[in-house]
Amino acid sequence: MRYMLVMRTTDDAAQESFENIDLDEIVEAMGRFNAEMIDAGVLVAAEGLDDAEQGVVVDYSAETPVVTDGPYGETKELFGGFWILDVASIEEATEWARRIPMAGPGMKTEIRRVTSIDELPQDNEWVQRERAWREATGQL
Numbered sequence: 001m002r003y004m005l006v007m008r009t010t011d012d013a014a015q016e017s018f019e020n021i022d023l024d025e026i027v028e029a030m031g032r033f034n035a036e037m038i039d040a041g042v043l044v045a046a047e048g049l050d051d052a053e054q055g056v057v058v059d060y061s062a063e064t065p066v067v068t069d070g071p072y073g074e075t076k077e078l079f080g081g082f083w084i085l086d087v088a089s090i091e092e093a094t095e096w097a098r099r100i101p102m103a104g105p106g107m108k109t110e111i112r113r114v115t116s117i118d119e120l121p122q123d124n125e126w127v128q129r130e131r132a133w134r135e136a137t138g139q140l
Contacts, residue, residue, distance in 0.1 A: 002044060002114040003093035005100070007080040013106025029101035037085065037096065048081035077108070084114060 037043035049055075052070040059066045080102075087093050090111060097109045117134065120127045134140040 001087065001089070002116070003085050003087060003090060004112050004114050005083040005085065005093065005097050006110040006112070007082065007100070007102065008077045008108045008110055009080050010077055010106040013104065026102070033099065033101050034083075036099075037083070042085045042087050042092075042096065044084040044086050046081070046083040049079055052078050 034043060034046055037046075055070040057068045057070070059068065083096075085093055085096060087096070090113065093111050097111055100109055117127065117131055117140070122128070122131075131140065
């Protein structure tokens with residue numbers, strides 16, 4: 001099963017982290033952590049996300065979606081990056097999350113199972129098209 005570990009942080013925690021921690025130390029710690037997951041054969045993907053000020057939010061609350069440039073005033077937590085792991089259970093994903101080196105007040109990791117295309121109705125035209133695309137691109 002695949003699980004996504006999503007790094008979440010408050011604005012204040014992110015600001016404090018980047019003011020008080022050397023970027024080289026962060027890269028080194030994350031590099032060692034990622035290497036452990038690679039060596040264990042569980043890492044599928046991992047990426048950091050750019051600063052929220054560089055992003056936008058598309059809000060679908062109205063009939064016409066509204067686009068707002070970052071930063072997002074009403075957001076209490078921001079996503080900082082993610083890992084996708086291929087592990088046997090949510091418990092195993094949780095054990096990996098406990099080892100993430102970016103820990104401290106205002107920082108969290110959300111763990112969510114990534115659903116597989118195999119779990120969708122296989123007789124659906126759109127699922128069949130996506131499956132064909134995934135097979136053609138080597139994703140299945």
